[in-house]
Amino acid sequence: MYNRDFTPDFITQLKENEIFVFGSNLGGFHGGGAARVALEAFGAVWGQGVGLQGRSYAIPTMHGGPESIKPYVDEFIAFATQHPEMKFLVTPIGCGIAGFTPSDIAPLFKAALDIDNIILPRSFVEALTPDA
Secondary structure (H helix, E strand, O other), X not given: OOOOOOOOOOOOOOOXXXXXXXXXXXXXXXXXXXXXXXXXXXXXXXXXXXXXXXXXXXXXXXXXXXXXXXXXXXXHHHHHHHOXXXXXXXXXXXXXXXXOOHHHHHHHHHHHHHOOOEEOOHHHHHHHOOOO
């Protein structure tokens, strides 16, 4: 069960060991939304659309529906599990430029509910735990 803080609505700085998790495209063209913030403030690399880069982690969301995003979310969850020394602040990936809703994307993060170093947006947690 999720019993920790939510990702802040606006992230302008990170504490030590915090990682900014954002929605990307496979080409790593970080031109808008959270991807642009990651590029300008948290070390995202232009041309790298997946994984850890600087103090950010890219999850592609612009190449299809939730079923095509799921393998990348699973890869992220596995990475976060292997790196408990890091705290991952997940933005509402896919819910901006990509055009999905929290109810579309949140189920992909169900396994993250019990992983203490993954911090989810309130909208994802509410979509996953409607009775809470």
